[in-house]
Amino acid sequence: MSNSISKRKALHEWKLYLFIVPALLLLLTFSYLPAISAIYHSFFRWTGGDSKEFIGLKNFQAALSDSIFWDSFILIAILVASNVVKLVPSIVMAVLIHRLKSDRWQYWYRVGVVLPMIVPGLVTLFIWKFFFDPTHGALNQFLDISGLKTLLVHFDQALHLGGIFSEGVPISWLGEPALIIPSLIIWGFPWIGAVGVLIYLAGLQSIGAEIYEAAELDGANSWQRFRFVEFPLIMTQVRLSLVMLIIATLQGYGLQFLLLGPDGGPGGRGMVPGLWMFNRAFLAGEFGYACALGIFLFAFILGLTVLNNRYVRVEK
Amino acid sequence: MRDKILNAIGMALLGVCFAVSLVRIAARQFSRDEQGGDHVTIRFAHWQLENGVRSTLDQIAAEYMKLHPGVKVVQLPIPESIYTNWLVTQLVGETAPDLIQIGIGMTDERIARFFLPLDDLASNPNPYNRGTSLEDLPLRATLFDGMESGYVSTLLEYYGVPISGASVRMYYNLELLEQITGAGTPPETYEELVSLAKETQAYAQRKGVPLVPIAGSRYNAPMIMQRLFSSQTQKLVERLNPPGIFGEDLIRRADDYLDGRWSLDSEEVRSGFDLMHEVGQYMQPGFIQLQRDDATLSFVQGRALMISTGSWDATSIRQQASFRIGVSTIPFPSTESRVYGRYLLGELSEAGTNGGVVFGITRGSPQADVAKDFLRFLASQRMNQLWTDESGWIPAVVGIKVTPDVAPFLPVTVGYLPGIYPSIAAGGTFPSLNRLVGINLHRLVGATGDTGAFINAIKPGYRDALIHDLRRNHRTALDISQRSDTQFGGLAWTALAQPNDVKAAARMNAFMQSASMNDRKLYRIRHSLEKAEVQ
Numbered sequence: 001m002s003n004s005i006s007k008r009k010a011l012h013e014w015k016l017y018l019f020i021v022p023a024l025l026l027l028l029t030f031s032y033l034p035a036i037s038a039i040y041h042s043f044f045r046w047t048g049g050d051s052k053e054f055i056g057l058k059n060f061q062a063a064l065s066d067s068i069f070w071d072s073f074i075l076i077a078i079l080v081a082s083n084v085v086k087l088v089p090s091i092v093m094a095v096l097i098h099r100l101k102s103d104r105w106q107y108w109y110r111v112g113v114v115l116p117m118i119v120p121g122l123v124t125l126f127i128w129k130f131f132f133d134p135t136h137g138a139l140n141q142f143l144d145i146s147g148l149k150t151l152l153v154h155f156d157q158a159l160h161l162g163g164i165f166s167e168g169v170p171i172s173w174l175g176e177p178a179l180i181i182p183s184l185i186i187w188g189f190p191w192i193g194a195v196g197v198l199i200y201l202a203g204l205q206s207i208g209a210e211i212y213e214a215a216e217l218d219g220a221n222s223w224q225r226f227r228f229v230e231f232p233l234i235m236t237q238v239r240l241s242l243v244m245l246i247i248a249t250l251q252g253y254g255l256q257f258l259l260l261g262p263d264g265g266p267g268g269r270g271m272v273p274g275l276w277m278f279n280r281a282f283l284a285g286e287f288g289y290a291c292a293l294g295i296f297l298f299a300f301i302l303g304l305t306v307l308n309n310r311y312v313r314v315e316k
Numbered sequence: 317m318r319d320k321i322l323n324a325i326g327m328a329l330l331g332v333c334f335a336v337s338l339v340r341i342a343a344r345q346f347s348r349d350e351q352g353g354d355h356v357t358i359r360f361a362h363w364q365l366e367n368g369v370r371s372t373l374d375q376i377a378a379e380y381m382k383l384h385p386g387v388k389v390v391q392l393p394i395p396e397s398i399y400t401n402w403l404v405t406q407l408v409g410e411t412a413p414d415l416i417q418i419g420i421g422m423t424d425e426r427i428a429r430f431f432l433p434l435d436d437l438a439s440n441p442n443p444y445n446r447g448t449s450l451e452d453l454p455l456r457a458t459l460f461d462g463m464e465s466g467y468v469s470t471l472l473e474y475y476g477v478p479i480s481g482a483s484v485r486m487y488y489n490l491e492l493l494e495q496i497t498g499a500g501t502p503p504e505t506y507e508e509l510v511s512l513a514k515e516t517q518a519y520a521q522r523k524g525v526p527l528v529p530i531a532g533s534r535y536n537a538p539m540i541m542q543r544l545f546s547s548q549t550q551k552l553v554e555r556l557n558p559p560g561i562f563g564e565d566l567i568r569r570a571d572d573y574l575d576g577r578w579s580l581d582s583e584e585v586r587s588g589f590d591l592m593h594e595v596g597q598y599m600q601p602g603f604i605q606l607q608r609d610d611a612t613l614s615f616v617q618g619r620a621l622m623i624s625t626g627s628w629d630a631t632s633i634r635q636q637a638s639f640r641i642g643v644s645t646i647p648f649p650s651t652e653s654r655v656y657g658r659y660l661l662g663e664l665s666e667a668g669t670n671g672g673v674v675f676g677i678t679r680g681s682p683q684a685d686v687a688k689d690f691l692r693f694l695a696s697q698r699m700n701q702l703w704t705d706e707s708g709w710i711p712a713v714v715g716i717k718v719t720p721d722v723a724p725f726l727p728v729t730v731g732y733l734p735g736i737y738p739s740i741a742a743g744g745t746f747p748s749l750n751r752l753v754g755i756n757l758h759r760l761v762g763a764t765g766d767t768g769a770f771i772n773a774i775k776p777g778y779r780d781a782l783i784h785d786l787r788r789n790h791r792t793a794l795d796i797s798q799r800s801d802t803q804f805g806g807l808a809w810t811a812l813a814q815p816n817d818v819k820a821a822a823r824m825n826a827f828m829q830s831a832s833m834n835d836r837k838l839y840r841i842r843h844s845l846e847k848a849e850v851q
Contacts, residue, residue, distance in 0.1 A: 047425065048408045051795065133610065134602035135526065135619070163764050172602025175758060261534065263751050266604060266758035282401050284747055284788065285423060 035298075038291040046288035048281075059292035069293055072264075072271045073300075076250055078181060079272075083245050086191040087238065093192050094200035094234075095226060110201070117194045125258045128187055132259070134170035139186075143171070174259055177267030184270060187255065196241055203234035243308055250301050253278055273297050358687050359413035361392040361406075363399040363420060364673060368631040372706040379702075380693050387686055396420065410680050414687035418476040418676045424468060424834075425792045428799060431676040433473040437688055438463050444696030449715060455695060459712050460727075465670035470796065470834045477695050478671025479703060481710030483627050483725050484539045488642035492527075492621050495519075502642050506544065506591075506649040506656065513598035516621050531620030532599030533611035534754075537761070540624040541592040542737050543646050543664070548588035549735025550661040552578060566745055567789070567837065569736055570782055571844040580771050580778060584659040588738070589760060589767045591649070591656060596761030604758055612636070627725035628672070631708035634721070643724040665731030671712040745789065748781035783848055786841050793838035800834075 042059055044052040063069060093113065100106045116124075131138045143149040152165040164178050165171060173183045207230065215229050231238075253274030256264060262279050264271030273293065281290035362373075370393055377389035392413055394402050400421030406412040407430045418427070438456040445451045445458060456463035459478060466476030486502070494500045496512075496519045503509040513529035520527035530540070556572050557565075572578055578585065600606075600614065608625075615623040616636040624646055625633075634641055648663050649656035675694065677687045693699060700713035710725050711718065718726065739749040752774050760770035807824040814820055 045791075047795070048404050051429075051799065132605070134605065135528075135600050135614075166763065169763050170601050172605055172762070174605035175602035175762065177758065260605075263755050266755060266762075268751075268755040282404060282421075285404075 038294050041288050042291035042295050044288045046291070047285045048287045052288065055288075059289045060295070062289060063292050063296055066276075066293075068268065068271060069273060069276050069296075072273045072276055075181065075184075075270070075272055079184060079249050080246055082185045083249055084242070086188070086193075087196065087241055087245070089191045090193050090196035090241075091200055091231075091234070091238070094197045094204060095230060097197070098201060098204040098230075110198075113192065113194050113197045121254070122258075124188075125255060129259055132173040132183060134172045134175065137173075139173065140170050175266055177265075177269045180260065180265050180267075180269040183259070184255065187259075199237045199241060200234050203237040204230060207233050239308065243305055246304050246308065247301055250274070250297060250304075273300075355388060356386060356683050356686055357388040357390060358415065358681075358683060358690055359390045359392055360415035360417075360675065360687075360690070361394055361402075361413045362417035362673065362675075363394050363396040364417070364628065365393050365395060366628050366632045367635050368707040369393075369709070372703055375706060376694060376699050376702060379699065380690055383693075384686075384689075387690075389690060407678070412678045412680055414681040414683065415675045415677055415691060418466070418674045419672075423792060424470050425795050425799075427468055427475050427676070428471055428796050430679055431475045432679055432681075432684060433471075433475060434466065434477065434677065434688070434691075435474050437477070437692065438466070438474040442692045442696055444693050444698070448697045450697055450713070455692065458697070458714060459671060459695065460714050461669070461671045461712070463671075465672065465674050466676070470793070470837055472833050476674035476676040477691050478674045478712040479694050479700060480671060480673040480707075480712050481627070481669065481725075481727065482672035483666060483669060483710065483727055484543070484624060484646065485627065485643050485725060486540075486646050487615065487623050487625065487630075487633060488644070489615070489618060489621055489637070490640040490642045492618065492639070493642065496621065500642065502644045503647045504644075505653075506547075506647045507653055509647040510594070510598075512621075517598075526619055528600040528614070528620050529598040529622060530595070531611040531614040531623040532596070532603030533606040533608055534604050535608035536611045536623060536625050537596065537599060537603055539626070540595060540646055541761075543734070544591040544595060544649070545588035545738055546734040546736060547649055547664075548591060548656065548659045549584050550732055551659050551735075552582065552584040553733070553735045554661065567786075567840050567844065570746075570786055571840070571847075573782060574779070574844055574848045580775050584735075586767060586771070587656060587659055588735075589770060592738070593760050593765055593767050593770075596765065599761075601763055604761065627710055627722075630721065630725065634708070645728060661732040663728070663731040664734050665729060666727035667729040667731075668733075669727045673709075673712075746782065746785040747788075748784045749778070752777050752781045779848075783845065786845055786848075790838065790841040790845060793834055793841060796834050797838055 041052070043054060043056060045055045045058075046052040097106055097109045097113070100109065130136075134140060140149075143152065149165065149171070150167070152171075153167050155161070156163065156165040161178070163169075164176055171179065173179050211229055211233075212225070215225050220228065251274050253272050256270045256272050256275050257278065259265070260270040262275065262283055264275055274297070277290045277293045277297070280286045280293065360373075362369075364370075370391065373391050377391060380389055381387060390413075403412075403416065403421045404426075406416075407426060412430065416431075418431070439454045441452055442450070442455045442458060445453075450458040455477070456474070460481060461478065463474055463477065465478040466474045468475050488502050490500050493502065493512075496516055503512050516527065516529040553569075556569070556577055580586075596603075600620070603611070611620075611623055612625070612629065612633065614620045616633060616638075618639065623633075630641075630643070645663075649660055651657045651660060651662055675691055677684055677691065681687050695713060697713050697715060700711045701716050703709065704711040704716055704718055704722055708719075708721060710722060739746055739753040756770060756773045759765055759773050760767065804824075807820070811817070811820045811824040
């Protein structure tokens with residue numbers, strides 16, 4: 001709880017507040033203004049440009065009965081769940097780096113983790129797109145060489161999957177509706193995110209040596225140290241990651257757009273709310289409607305963030 | 317001390333970088349603001365990133381700048397995949413360049429709102445054709461399509477000038493073709509194509525090489541599939557059209573569907589889907605997940621015998637392939653075919669093909685006159701000769717000599733009109749229908765694809781998607797109609813205030829014709845929708 005100060009005291013060095021004006025102006029211009037404009041335009045039938053017609057809540061009514069929009073949240077739920085699991089490799093990597101005895105090696109591992117950050121995200125996406133290529137992609141080649149493809153074919157036959165995996169036919173990861181969600185989950189393997197690792201490392205490095213010593217005196221083994229010392233003490237960072245992850249998953253559509261196109265691929269299985277917003281705005285020219293979808297999305301993200309802040313507690 | 321020095325160097329570097337960026341941005345801004353001075357800059361944007369295009373356009377721009385030293389011409393190539401977003405953002409944000417390629421992402425409403433009508437340019441001779449046989453002809457008569465590609469029928473005005481032609485062809489790897497068949501003759505009919513595809517599959521299996529008959533992708537496959545589908549619906553369209561009406565009328569076709577005059581269960585339509593299914597089996601598995609570049613790469617690396625794509629890809633393919641390329645029209649089913657011959661009239665005519673790479677001038681252009689002049693220059697006979705010679709694209713201007721490489725792409729002028737497409741029309745007229753067909757295509761052309769399953773999947777949503785698209789078209793037509801009210805008021809006022817002004821009266825007449833054309837479309841769609849709602 002912060003201590004309150006008197007108004008007189010707060011305004012004593014009022015000139016200092018001017019320092020935040022440029023940042024505040026930029027924030028207003030580039031973050032708040034577009035958001036306010038989106039709220040405003042969501043009440044209009046607007047196809048972009050100067051002419052628009054006020055239609056009240058019609059866009060919101062249409063959005064409420066838009067099955068593609070609401071169905072896309074199912075995929076979001078799956079992706080959020082899978083992304084939560086994908087946090088684990090980053091945490092493990094951070095702990096491993098943190099436990100390295102040699103400072104020099106710690107440094108080089110950190111560099112190793114950060115280096116991929118300089119590769120533009122789009123390039124990574126293109127590389128993954130190539131991995132998923134049915135005929136020449138690395139994924140299918142690996143499955144063929146390792147013999148895992150045969151296993152998948154047996155799996156298909158045993159569970160009557162309808163020939164998704166067949167001998168002699170390359171697996172169409174992004175061309176077969178049933179494989180689209182698994183492909184979106186596999187994407188980014190081994191899921192070690194540089195930002196995540198750095199955030200957890202910062203948290204781990206702030207743990208005092210005396211806590212480790214106490215754990216050692218209590219006879220804690222390596223796992224117990226992680227379970228009872230490190231993990232609880234980096235929960236603030238994990239919570240931050242969770243919030244960022246949920247927001248990014250809900251808002252993001254670049255991955256789906258690049259891999260599957262603006263319609264979400266075969267069967268529309270890769271459709272996420274952001275992609276549907278984009279589709280309505282730029283393909284159908286329904287900008288006002290897309291704004292209304294954006295408002296729903298905003299409310300959803302806000303709700304989830306509040307829930308996350310309330311229920312994912314950090315025990316100090 | 318050492319840390320202090322390093323920090324100072326770091327700060328200095330940051331400062332220098334910031335200053336350089338600031339200066340560069342300011343310089344760009346100043347160069348834009350310079351427009352009113354001695355130096356005029358015009359910018360033109362397009363999405364043709366294929367090999368040969370940018371360098372040719374740069375050459376043309378250089379020629380123009382040589383002729384007009386006070387003008388600077390800047391080319392803005394924009395990737396096709398982001399063109400719509402870019403275009404809409406630029407138009408809405410009023411930062412659009414002077415000339416923009418019209419096509420992708422364009423609607424009647426956007427054209428009416430953001431582009432200048434070019435009727436005066438179309439009906440006057442092109443000064444850059446002076447000294448040629450075209451010097452006295454109006455510009456539109458110097459173009460092989462009569463400038464139809466730049467004409468917007470609902471607005472009754474010209475909004476763009478084409479500088480190229482375009483056609484879709486089948487490309488062959490001639491060396492592979494000779495190895496497989498012993499001869500380098502491409503198939504002439506669909507039946508021969510199927511036979512060649514089977515031979516190719518057998519050859520690949522025999523030799524143990526990764527080779528497919530046709531390189532497919534979600535960009536390339538529709539080119540052959542839609543053509544084949546439309547072969548089966550030629551007679552259907554002929555039957556549906558009232559006597560004396562030829563060709564395709566999209567609104568009428570939608571109306572026919574809503575009235576039950578054709579359906580997805582019509583024999584012709586089923587046959588069209590069967591053809592699509594069949595040809596899909598000769599493309600690489602999972603091709604619907606692939607994009608244009610993947611298919612091109614597959615072909616130029618010798619992993620596919622054929623690829624169907626446009627004339628616009630010819631130069632890129634020739635430059636990348638290490639083998640000889642053969643080009644022919646996409647084989648059409650023969651009228652004698654027992655299976656597919658019943659519903660077709662015959663080979664498609666490309667006589668009605670419109671030009672491509674159509675440039676329009678934006679209303680916000682601060683130097684529209686210079687932009688118009690550059691457009692005339694682009695569409696002159698001399699520059700169009702340069703265009704075809706250097707880029708390898710089809711010319712748009714008449715009387716141009718083409719190289720043997722370009723000749724196979726020239727439009728075939730004998731034949732019949734096409735039928736309908738699976739989603740009634742390609743392009744953006746029916747986006748919901750296109751989406752419905754697109755996301756279910758795997759049911760038709762996938763490894764376990766089947767015509768019945770595909771039809772059953774799209775049938776429940778087809779009518780709703782069609783009505784949704786008709787409503788959208790209705791809304792657009794209404795917007796155009798409402799937008800023109802003010803303009804009409806202004807023109808009527810001018811004509812009434814100056815009864816002796818012949819030009820003012822002519823302008824008002826032309827405008828009334830344009831408005832009535834759009835209103836006709838508006839009421840036809842409204843009529844269809846009202847009928848559909850009653851049903």
